[in-house]
Amino acid sequence: MSDAERDFAAVAAQVEPEARRLMARYPAGRERSALLPILHEFQNVEGWVSPEAMALCAQWLGEPLSVVESTASFYTLFHRRPVGRYMLQPCRNLSCSINGAGAIMARFRKQLGIGHLQTTDDGLFSYEEAECLAACDRAPCMQVNLQFVYDLTEEKVDAMLAAMRAGTYDVAPLPQNAKPGKDWSVAQETGRKSAGARGVSDPNDPGGFGDASGLSMTRRLAERPYPIEVRPTKERLVADGAARLAAPPSLPSEH
Amino acid sequence: MPVVKVLTDGIGEFDLRDIAVYRERGGYVQLRRALTELTPADVADITSKSGLRGRGGAGFPTGRKWSFLPNNGRPRYMVCNCDEAEPGTFKDHMLLEETPHQVLEGILLGTYAIGSHHAFIYIRGEFERGYHIFMQALADARAAGFVGEKLFGTGYSVEVTVQRGAGAYICGEETALLNSLEGRRGEPRLKPPFPAVKGLYGEPTVVNNVETLAFLPHLLARGAEWFAKVGPERSPGYKIVSVSGHVKAPGNYEVPLGTPLRELLALAGGPRDGRRIVAIQPGGGSSACLFEEHLDLGYDFDTMAANGTMLGSGAVVFFDDSTDFVVAAQALVRFYAHESCGQCTPCREGGHWLEVTLERILNGGGLDSDIDMLVAVSHQMTGINLCPLGDSIEPFLASVVKRFESQFRSYVRSPQREAIPV
Numbered sequence: 092m093s094d095a096e097r098d099f100a101a102v103a104a105q106v107e108p109e110a111r112r113l114m115a116r117y118p119a120g121r122e123r124s125a126l127l128p129i130l131h132e133f134q135n136v137e138g139w140v141s142p143e144a145m146a147l148c149a150q151w152l153g154e155p156l157s158v159v160e161s162t163a164s165f166y167t168l169f170h171r172r173p174v175g176r177y178m179l180q181p182c183r184n185l186s187c188s189i190n191g192a193g194a195i196m197a198r199f200r201k202q203l204g205i206g207h208l209q210t211t212d213d214g215l216f217s218y219e220e221a222e223c224l225a226a227c228d229r230a231p232c233m234q235v236n237l238q239f240v241y242d243l244t245e246e247k248v249d250a251m252l253a254a255m256r257a258g259t260y261d262v263a264p265l266p267q268n269a270k271p272g273k274d275w276s277v278a279q280e281t282g283r284k285s286a287g288a289r290g291v292s293d294p295n296d297p298g299g300f301g302d303a304s305g306l307s308m309t310r311r312l313a314e315r316p317y318p319i320e321v322r323p324t325k326e327r328l329v330a331d332g333a334a335r336l337a338a339p340p341s342l343p344s345e346h
Numbered sequence: 347m348p349v350v351k352v353l354t355d356g357i358g359e360f361d362l363r364d365i366a367v368y369r370e371r372g373g374y375v376q377l378r379r380a381l382t383e384l385t386p387a388d389v390a391d392i393t394s395k396s397g398l399r400g401r402g403g404a405g406f407p408t409g410r411k412w413s414f415l416p417n418n419g420r421p422r423y424m425v426c427n428c429d430e431a432e433p434g435t436f437k438d439h440m441l442l443e444e445t446p447h448q449v450l451e452g453i454l455l456g457t458y459a460i461g462s463h464h465a466f467i468y469i470r471g472e473f474e475r476g477y478h479i480f481m482q483a484l485a486d487a488r489a490a491g492f493v494g495e496k497l498f499g500t501g502y503s504v505e506v507t508v509q510r511g512a513g514a515y516i517c518g519e520e521t522a523l524l525n526s527l528e529g530r531r532g533e534p535r536l537k538p539p540f541p542a543v544k545g546l547y548g549e550p551t552v553v554n555n556v557e558t559l560a561f562l563p564h565l566l567a568r569g570a571e572w573f574a575k576v577g578p579e580r581s582p583g584y585k586i587v588s589v590s591g592h593v594k595a596p597g598n599y600e601v602p603l604g605t606p607l608r609e610l611l612a613l614a615g616g617p618r619d620g621r622r623i624v625a626i627q628p629g630g631g632s633s634a635c636l637f638e639e640h641l642d643l644g645y646d647f648d649t650m651a652a653n654g655t656m657l658g659s660g661a662v663v664f665f666d667d668s669t670d671f672v673v674a675a676q677a678l679v680r681f682y683a684h685e686s687c688g689q690c691t692p693c694r695e696g697g698h699w700l701e702v703t704l705e706r707i708l709n710g711g712g713l714d715s716d717i718d719m720l721v722a723v724s725h726q727m728t729g730i731n732l733c734p735l736g737d738s739i740e741p742f743l744a745s746v747v748k749r750f751e752s753q754f755r756s757y758v759r760s761p762q763r764e765a766i767p768v
Contacts, residue, residue: 116507118421118464121547126529127512131471152529165531165687168471168513184433185631186590186663188677222515222681223433223631224472227590227661228597237474 098268099143106132106144110151123152126162130169138266139170139275164277173271175210175217176264177255179203180234181243183220186227191243195231196220198245202252208276214267215255217275238262352584353560354600357444363479365486368447374492376566377451380458381498384566389459393562395570397582402427402518402555403630403659405581405647412460414542415550422462423551425527425541426453426559428469428476429511429518433631433681434661437586437598438556442469442476445560446483450506452559454492455566457504460552464505468523471511481508515685519733520553522687533687534733557586557660577603581647585660589614592621592666603646607636610645610662621666625749627742629658631678632734634741635665637749655741671750672757675720675743676704682739693736696727700739712758720754721747 109132113125126148133144140163149156163169181187181195200206203216210217226232229241240251254260360367368374380389394409415422426449430438441449449467457465469477484506487493495503514532516522521535524546545551561583565573573583581603587610590596594615601610607626617623626636628645634655636643643649650657665674683697700723706712724740731737747754 118547121528123529124509124527127526128510131510131512162529162531165533166471166512166514168511183677184681185627185674185677186434186596189591189663189665189669189674193673222684223431223435225430225436225439225470227434227436227588227663230590230596234472237472239475 099141102133102136102144102268103147105136107151110148114151123154123158126152126154126159127166130163134169136266137268139173139269141269142171145171170275171277172275173214173267173269174265174275175215175271176267177216177260177262178234178236178265179216179218180221180224182222182224182226182230182232184223186223187231190230192231194245195233195243195248198248202249205273209273210271210275212273214271216252217271219276235260235262236265350584350600350602352564352600353441353445353448353557353586354598357440362445362447363443363483365447365483365490368445369490372567373447373563374451374487374490376563377454377492378498380455380566381500381502386459386461389455389562389566392565392570393459396561396565396573397570397580398558398561398565398573399581399583399647400555401557401561401585401660403432403632405657408554408558411542411554412552414540415460415552416543418550420549421464422460423546423549424453424457424460424462424465425520425523425546425551425553426456426465426467426556427518427520427523427553428467428473428556429515429523430470430473430556430659431515431518432659432661433678434588434590434627434663435630435659436588436590437660439473439476440598441556441560441586442473443479446476446480447487448560448563449480449556450483450487451492452556452562453506454504455562456552456554456559457506458502459562462552463503464507466507466509466527466546468509468511468517468527470517471513474510477508477510484508514687515681516687516733516735519735522733523553524551531687533689534735536732578644578646578648581657585645585657587645588659588661589664590661591627591663592618592623592669593664594618601645604644604649606642606644607662608641611641611664614664617664617666621668623664624667624669625665625671625746627661627663627665629656630661631681632656632738632741633658635745635749655745671746671753672704672708675746676701676708678742679704679739682735686735690731690736692727693731696723696736697739700724700743707754707757710757714755714758716758717747717751717754 110129113128114122117124129148130140134140145159145163146156149159163171181192181199183192199218203211203218205211205218207220224232224234226239226241231243232239232241233243356362356371362368390409390412398408399405400408428438428442453465453467493504493506509527511517511526517526517532519534520541522532524541526532527546541551541553543550576582583603584600585603586598586600588598589610596614599613624638627633628636628650636655643653647657680701683701686693686697688694700720703716703720707716721744724743728737728740
């Protein structure tokens with residue numbers, strides 16, 4: 092048995108009783124509802140959701156591994172690669188961005204030398220620009236390992252990072268049982284959700300050049316500006332519906 | 347000033363997380379009364395008569411929502427939606443962390459009213475602290491005999507299950523929330539069937555917002571009439587409004603519905619010194635902007651709807667004359683692009699390309715036609731998706747492009763402009 096396997100056996104032994112308890116909370120036959128809570132348990136112990144953890148979840152719940160992986164990959168709080176000891180997530184949404192979040196994010200990027208969805212070489216910090224954290228009254232705000240930090244200033248950022256480096260920061264670091272790579276978001280590696288959008292608009296290189304399809308689209312737009320016809324939705328749908336009624340689509344003939 | 351304290355009563359003065367403090371202030375009295383003296387129909391009746399409308403965003407009358415449950419003898423579920431993530435909203439976050447027992451009592455009353463024996467609360471994954479606070483509250487309430495088997499010597503038993511989300515705005519949409527609660531990807535379902543007919547595990551289910559349910563103990567204590575006579579006739583009652591943006595004292599303010607926006611602004615300390623409010627987003631990230639000439643409008647469901655926007659989740663963001671609306675628009679569009687679940691093509695593709703186009707405009711590489719394209723694409727995304735997320739970009743984007751077009755134009759007409767491919 093290798094070291095990694097032995098480690099995971101200990102993790103599994105630690106999580107299993109809690110997982111069984113979680114599964115019993117739901118109506119009989121609905122144990123799959125415990126999937127998210129069990130993944131949270133694994134992440135609390137390991138600092139991330141490892142492939143072994145997902146495989147074990149699948150076994151406990153009696154579901155295919157693909158089901159567990161597809162579910163885990165949907166949620167941004169589940170890290171399917173190892174991350175740093177401090178997960179730094181400043182908010183970039185509306186109320187924060189009109190109250191100076193831009194300067195805060197720039198400060199983090201400069202002080203850490205990394206960008207969105209990246210981890211520092213020493214494995215201490217992971218950085219993600221997060222969406223609205225529901226603390227807009229204390230903007231700009233952020234979470235450190237899911238603990239809120241409010242009313243951020245650049246000085247506060249510097250002091251926070253210094254305390255974390257010195258090991259005196261009052262939020263407990265995340266567990267870390269494997270060395271993180273530079274990128275921890277799998278979505279970032281596989282491209283965006285959009286068709287043909289791979290490598291387009293890298294969040295760490297805004298305004299950077301993308302693929303050729305974007306270039307040809309721009310040329311087309313420059314030559315032939317987009318034909319604009321904006322009607323209110325309801326009116327548009329009524330008009331579309333009327334057109335459809337006037338000329339019903341022909342049904343395929345029977346053979 | 348119309349400051350009222352109903353749901354927010356005692357917050358900041360007492361430690362309402364302590365069950366003893368909560369009970370001293372009248373907590374769980376209404377639960378005992380409902381279970382021992384009232385039928386579920388009585389509780390539902392009071393809720394209907396109060397005119398309480400859902401506080402999560404859609405504003406649907408709560409009593410009517412409950413009445414859609416079919417009498418088919420199947421198990422029923424009550425689900426409390428605490429997946430608060432609408433940009434600008436932070437009221438449920440406060441209620442969960444400051445008054446967990448009030449939330450729990452509301453859930454128990456709602457569960458009783460719809461004749462269910464199993465309630466769920468789905469707490470946003472980021473609210474880790476709130477989750478632990480609520481777990482403690484639930485354990486205390488269970489120990490005190492408010493949750494469990496045969497409560498207060500009646501035959502009524504109820505179980506409450508707390509579920510944590512894991513980072514997905516879309517799980518605030520009720521059918522996506524149900525999928526997530528079932529251990530699936532949080533993708534919205536096709537409606538109909540609505541959750542009242544086929545919800546959690548395919549059984550009749552009611553999904554209510556935290557604030558909606560938290561009103562129930564107060565409705566029972568003070569009667570439907572007390573609530574119904576406050577504010578406009580068709581959207582009565584009180585509302586916690588999350589005020590943020592360019593104001594001196596952002597925060598949660600509880601007011602009667604119908605309070606003018608100008609008074610909300612004054613409650614929140616007014617605009618910053620030397621600044622003037624030029625725009626207001628009255629109902630969370632998905633609502634269209636109002637402008638300074640609208641400051642005297644009453645803040646309620648129907649007035650907002652009549653003015654082309656919505657009350658939504660009750661998040662009011664004030665913008666003063668220092669705002670760069672191109673940056674603001676980008677922050678919101680990026681959010682919707684990021685949070686699209688990817689099921690429906692218009693939302694997945696439209697959101698992404700709008701984000702990239704706005705980025706290009708901000709970086710000085712935009713074209714004049716981009717600005718019209720923003721409006722056209724966001725409009726074409728509307729009304730053709732499974733859930734309202736894809737419809738949420740147009741209201742804000744179109745309203746600020748129309749009003750502050752010169753700001754957008756100034757980006758694309760800078761002299762050093764050279765088109766950057768997206």
